[in-house]
Amino acid sequence: MTIKPKLWHCYSSRSLRPLWALAEMRLDYDLELLPFPPRMFQPDYLDINPLGTVPFFTDGPVEMTESTGICLYLVEKYGGDLGVPSSHPDYPDYLNWLFHSDATLTFPQTLVLRYSQLEPEERRSVAIVEDYRRWFLARLKRLDQHLLSREYLCAQRFTIADISVAYALYLATGLGLDQFFTPQTKAYAERMCSRPAFLQVEPLGAEQSLFTPQPYPFGMDFDSLPGAKK
Template sequence: MSDELILYTNPQSRGMIARWMLEEVGVPYRMVVLEYGAPMKAPDYLALNPMGKVPTLVHNGAVVTECAAICAYLAETFPEAGLAPRPHERAAWFRWLFFGAGPLEAAVSNRALGIEVPAERERSIGYGSFTRVMDTLEVAVSASPYLAGDRFTAADVYLGAQIGWGLQFGTIDRRPAFETYWARLAGRPALTRASATDDMAG
């Protein structure tokens, strides 16, 4: 295949975000499911992703890891899907995509591990406090129907997946603004397809 896309993933992982993005892009791809443990630490896979984690996207031999990077890469590589930002959307698109990959991911992960940042150390931590992150996330989803403006983009795939999971598993605050925003995304056909395929693979 001259334009081969391979996604290494596991149904119980952040790979679901990459699967959703691929379904939104609408191009053919092959999925390779790796079990946790030895398969993700095997030399052949570590040569692709030294972190020994999923997802990993391989496109014609080029390797992309990290969900936010995969979403951005696919949006730019397949512009016909309309998931990359238009010029006037670029600031918000990059801002919230990287907010999700940085402060939100770190704050939610630390909260899940029971790690609370002491008030006197907040300025030493990139995200400050969990509450500040939730307040900022509420600003992000309340300013316009979608993160970059009035239309759905790759930023909504990445941040939206985190909000959807957070609401499902209780790792983010259950605020009306988050529920309203997630309701706009939850019924997207691409997400339905990605979820169904992951359910079968799991």
């Protein structure tokens, strides 16, 4: 019996990256939908992934927890045209965008989300939210410049680098940060998130979700926001 790849996923979380890649590649896979955060709302998940995070991915004996790493594994193992070979001139750029997507673009947003919506009211912090909002926007400068003359990030075609970076922009949109996007970055995000495979998988898990990021009211009087010092 053939064992299919399996992905554990929460709606709108980083597990959307490999889920989107699986859909684009038209691979046969199993999907387990979880509420967010699963370590709180489905504690038995810790028996599967002690980190309690998503994604969690298996493929036979393979176990993985990093969203961009799973995407890279899929194209390296199963082929198709979503990867870029090491012989291609854009290969270094391809790798850089893959790692940039999470370490540089998604990381500051997780702090915006945590300290504006996930922490208990008394632990929320306008100062942290504003600091990491500015951090994220400053880290968009390279992408803004790169997209002035490109439809895709590398190799003049859609790759998992686009999936990885577009997810970061999707998350930013959910937090209301898209109001600060340059025109080319906003147009790129809209193009990527209009792809049929994305539209197919993006809603998955929404009904099980007990939490969905809400746009943070950037630009308002910070003294009136939750967590502001009085």
